[in-house]
Amino acid sequence: MFMLEKAMVGGRRYWIWVGALLAVIAVAFGFYLHQLSYGLGLTGMSRNVSWGIYIGQFTFMVGVAASAVMVVLPYYLHNQKEFARMTILGEFLAVAAVTMCMLFIMIDMGKPMRVFNVFLYPQFHSVMFWDMVSLSGYLILNITITLVTLHAEQQDVHPPRWIKPIILLSIPWAISIHTVTGFLYAGLPGRLAWRTAIMAPRFLASAFAAGPALLILLCFLLRRQTGYDVGKKAINGLAVIVTYAMVINVFFIVMEFFTAMYSRVPGLTEDFQDLYLGTVSHTSLLPWGRSSVVLMVAALVLLLVPRMRRNEKTLAVACALVFSSLWIDKGVCMVVGGFIPSPLGTITRYVPTFPEMAITLGVWAVGALMLTVFYKIALSVKIGKETSYVPAYEFAAATNAIGLQTHSSSVAFAPGSRAAAQANEGVSGKEGEEWHQ
Amino acid sequence: MRDRIWIIAGLFLFLGFVTYPVWHDLVAHTTSKPPDLVLPAHEKQCVAPASYMRTSHMKLLLEWRQSVVRGNKQKYVAFNGKVYDMSLTGTCLNCHDRQQFCVRCHDYAGVRTPYCWNCHLDPKQITRSAR
Amino acid sequence: MKITRKEFLKISGACLLGLSGKKALAVLDSPGNRRTSSPSARQVCKQLGMIVDTRKCAKAQGCTKCIEACNNAHNVPSFQNPAHQVKWIWEKPFGDLFSSYETQYLETSLKDESTPVLCNHCDNPPCVRVCPTGATWKRKEDGIVMMDWHRCIGCRYCMAACPYGARSFNWVDPRPHIETLNPNFPTRTKGVVEKCTFCSELLAKGQLPACVEACPEKALVFGDVNDPKSEIRQLLAKSYTLRRRPELGTGPNIYYLI
Numbered sequence: 001m002f003m004l005e006k007a008m009v010g011g012r013r014y015w016i017w018v019g020a021l022l023a024v025i026a027v028a029f030g031f032y033l034h035q036l037s038y039g040l041g042l043t044g045m046s047r048n049v050s051w052g053i054y055i056g057q058f059t060f061m062v063g064v065a066a067s068a069v070m071v072v073l074p075y076y077l078h079n080q081k082e083f084a085r086m087t088i089l090g091e092f093l094a095v096a097a098v099t100m101c102m103l104f105i106m107i108d109m110g111k112p113m114r115v116f117n118v119f120l121y122p123q124f125h126s127v128m129f130w131d132m133v134s135l136s137g138y139l140i141l142n143i144t145i146t147l148v149t150l151h152a153e154q155q156d157v158h159p160p161r162w163i164k165p166i167i168l169l170s171i172p173w174a175i176s177i178h179t180v181t182g183f184l185y186a187g188l189p190g191r192l193a194w195r196t197a198i199m200a201p202r203f204l205a206s207a208f209a210a211g212p213a214l215l216i217l218l219c220f221l222l223r224r225q226t227g228y229d230v231g232k233k234a235i236n237g238l239a240v241i242v243t244y245a246m247v248i249n250v251f252f253i254v255m256e257f258f259t260a261m262y263s264r265v266p267g268l269t270e271d272f273q274d275l276y277l278g279t280v281s282h283t284s285l286l287p288w289g290r291s292s293v294v295l296m297v298a299a300l301v302l303l304l305v306p307r308m309r310r311n312e313k314t315l316a317v318a319c320a321l322v323f324s325s326l327w328i329d330k331g332v333c334m335v336v337g338g339f340i341p342s343p344l345g346t347i348t349r350y351v352p353t354f355p356e357m358a359i360t361l362g363v364w365a366v367g368a369l370m371l372t373v374f375y376k377i378a379l380s381v382k383i384g385k386e387t388s389y390v391p392a393y394e395f396a397a398a399t400n401a402i403g404l405q406t407h408s409s410s411v412a413f414a415p416g417s418r419a420a421a422q423a424n425e426g427v428s429g430k431e432g433e434e435w436h437q
Numbered sequence: 438m439r440d441r442i443w444i445i446a447g448l449f450l451f452l453g454f455v456t457y458p459v460w461h462d463l464v465a466h467t468t469s470k471p472p473d474l475v476l477p478a479h480e481k482q483c484v485a486p487a488s489y490m491r492t493s494h495m496k497l498l499l500e501w502r503q504s505v506v507r508g509n510k511q512k513y514v515a516f517n518g519k520v521y522d523m524s525l526t527g528t529c530l531n532c533h534d535r536q537q538f539c540v541r542c543h544d545y546a547g548v549r550t551p552y553c554w555n556c557h558l559d560p561k562q563i564t565r566s567a568r
Numbered sequence: 569m570k571i572t573r574k575e576f577l578k579i580s581g582a583c584l585l586g587l588s589g590k591k592a593l594a595v596l597d598s599p600g601n602r603r604t605s606s607p608s609a610r611q612v613c614k615q616l617g618m619i620v621d622t623r624k625c626a627k628a629q630g631c632t633k634c635i636e637a638c639n640n641a642h643n644v645p646s647f648q649n650p651a652h653q654v655k656w657i658w659e660k661p662f663g664d665l666f667s668s669y670e671t672q673y674l675e676t677s678l679k680d681e682s683t684p685v686l687c688n689h690c691d692n693p694p695c696v697r698v699c700p701t702g703a704t705w706k707r708k709e710d711g712i713v714m715m716d717w718h719r720c721i722g723c724r725y726c727m728a729a730c731p732y733g734a735r736s737f738n739w740v741d742p743r744p745h746i747e748t749l750n751p752n753f754p755t756r757t758k759g760v761v762e763k764c765t766f767c768s769e770l771l772a773k774g775q776l777p778a779c780v781e782a783c784p785e786k787a788l789v790f791g792d793v794n795d796p797k798s799e800i801r802q803l804l805a806k807s808y809t810l811r812r813r814p815e816l817g818t819g820p821n822i823y824y825l826i
Contacts, residue, residue, distance in 0.1 A: 038740060038758075039739050039741060039758035039759060040722075040739050040758075041652055041740035041758075044651075045739070046650070046651030046739075047650070047651060047652070047653055047654075047655075047737065048651075048733070050724045050727040050728060050737060051724060051728060077573060077576070078573075105723075108723070108724075109721055110720070110721065110724070110737065110738070110758070110759030110760055110761070111722045111759040111760060112721075114720075114722075115721055117700075117703075117719055117721055118700045118701055118721065120701075123699060123700055123701065123702045125697055126699055126700040126725075127698060128698060128700040128723065129700045132700070168576060172580060172584075184725075187697075188694060188728060188731075189729075189816040189817060190694065190730060190731025190813070191728065191731075338728075342733050343730070343731055343732050343733035343813075344664045344665065344685070344733050345664045
């Protein structure tokens with residue numbers, strides 16, 4: 001049912017990549033075990049800055065997870081058929097991203113073994129409870145959607161009719177996961193930097209810019225590695241979405257900036273001065289805040305000029321700029337910045353420790369591994385269908401059945417292998433030669 | 438069936454492992470006996486009958502925890518009418534010695550105690566380490 | 569399945585309204601909206617609070633008896649590293665506590681006067697509102713914002729929510745850092761959040777909180793703010809007091825007599 005066997009075949013580059021990811025995960029897991037036994041004091045978090053990059057990365061990844069809706073919405077709701085080859089990639093990205101979110105939360109818990117208390121003793125007045133519910137629900141939704149549609153595609157049939165309402169449900173649900181995450185911050189009375197009505201809209205805007213930007217980059221990568229082309233129209237359509245979202249993003253930040261700096265209310269201005277102007281404190285956040293602004297503006301310039309947006313090289317650069325600037329903005333600046341200054345006016349530096357960064361990298365590696373496996377499966381199915389080759393082993397089975405028994409693998413495989421190799425080149429690039437071995 | 442010998446050897450090995458608790462004492466000339474529990478010197482009756490405590494002391498402790506922490510009720514009326522403070526350190530460890538009673542039985546039964554002792558203190562341990 | 573955009577939006581809108589309407593209103597109005605409730609309800613519920621008389625406290629500058637008493641009574645660990653410090657009651661310069669009030673022309677000695685800081689046991693505590701497991705809650709019988717260290721999962725959402733910085737997290741195992749172990753109160757483990765609980769265990773025995781008992785100047789006045797005849801209410805009626813950040817609607821119950 002999970003078609004995992006498709007991820008078990010691959011060439012040298014595939015296995016080197018998977019091996020590297022597994023190595024990173026193993027090292028990060030070792031650090032996490034140390035964190036479990038020593039405590040969260042292993043990180044750079046403190047009494048004043050009690051949430052750090054773990055929660056920052058979680059916040060950012062919720063956005064990436066929600067971004068699948070940006071592909072699903074035009075395709076399923078508005079029948080924009082050019083996104084047809086991209087939807088499965090977006091949905092798998094959502095699954096990997098939501099899993100990363102949940103992992104980031106787990107590693108941040110002081111008592112991870114008690115996490116089920118959230119479901120055993122639900123507190124309906126807590127936004128965090130609803131965050132758990134919506135994230136879990138979104139994960140289940142997307143796993144269902146991807147499995148069912150991919151399976152149907154593999155069997156060469158239409159997906160069952162009941163999947164359509166579920167896909168349509170995933171659209172408002174994607175909006176909800178990010179709105180709820182925005183509420184986590186916006187509902188707190190004490191942190192003025194977060195207590196803005198446009199917190200959830202800001203999250204949505206950055207989600208719809210960063211997620212599709214990542215998806216575009218992934219599509220380029222996949223095309224180079226496997227030849228799977230989602231189509232120029234899909235890329236351009238998504239690029240337009242990224243552009244609009246980025247414009248709204250920067251617009252929102254300017255709105256926040258104006259409200260803080262024109263009103264001169266101390267709680268609001270201090271945060272902006274910390275992040276961008278550097279006039280108040282000497283936290284480590286200033287270079288981060290400034291780089292994120294510079295990268296955002298650069299990205300916007302590249303995106304707004306149609307010639308540059310349609311040129312794939314500059315588009316790739318622009319997407320990288322979008323993703324990195326928003327990763328800094330939401331993953332680092334927003335969460336950590338909200339804690340500075342503390343309620344008693346203390347400025348506390350937050351510098352993540354090496355184990356903390358290693359564990360974070362490990363979670364990213366888990367996401368990358370999941371995505372690798374998912375895309376391998378998805379593309380094996382899709383490209384398999386497109387080139388409609390006869391898999392070598394099926395051919396061998398067929399030849400055996402009609403009496404062409406032979407123990408020499410080369411003979412059994414040879415007739416099919418040329419065609420198989422050519423088709424397999426489409427599946428896994430240069431790894432097609434694997435079949436000859 | 439050239440593997441017959443390996444299969445039978447494996448079976449015997451497996452049987453040997455599985456019945457280890459039965460023949461260990463015979464071979465090592467030891468005798469398994471119940472733990473040597475040191476009972477409290479001054480009290481003969483616990484907050485509940487010993488038979489109940491043997492089976493369900495954890496259940497009682499969890500009820501006490503719920504009552505004290507979340508219900509703000511500290512007094513427990515025992516089956517014999519005596520009133521006790523619902524406190525692990527204050528009542529239970531007032532009579533029982535943790536090392537010579539609780540730990541011995543837990544070790545024998547192979548019970549890994551829950552994390553109670555990470556927070557709740559053993560007064561005898563404090564005086565021992567203070568010395 | 570053919571469904572038009574309009575129909576889809578209509579159906580989902582209706583579903584959302586139906587499902588969320590009543591519940592959302594109930595949730596938004598939930599724990600501890602005390603000050604806005606009717607006066608009769610207020611008088612029935614007890615709300616414990618405290619006055620910190622900064623004039624009396626100032627007389628003994630450098631005195632930390634309330635802090636020591638609390639730390640001893642509750643096995644509060646002491647850390648050199650300020651990042652890992654655990655504080656139930658501690659002292660801060662007056663100007664830091666009341667930064668939103670105008671203190672720039674105040675004499676430095678007055679602005680820097682150390683003032684006790686602790687959990688405000690708010691009427692409308694945001695920490696309680698955000699806790700996903702109910703490990704912290706506001707007790708109905710006396711208004712104390714309590715902690716259940718058995719249930720806390722260490723998510724630290726309450727620490728983000730508290731506008732007063734009253735909560736601490738156990739970043740490492742606290743036991744090695746406790747100077748003298750008090751067998752009358754448990755320690756905590758690493759991975760849970762803790763704060764002042766108004767000495768609920770002492771109140772249950774009919775005693776006053778440790779800090780109140782320990783103050784040599786009797787600068788801490790403890791009592792039921794909902795009882796018009798209590799000592800704390802008499803003082804509050806007669807003197808000007810400040811509360812920290814009252815504009816946030818949290819309803820703090822620690823009053824600073826200035």
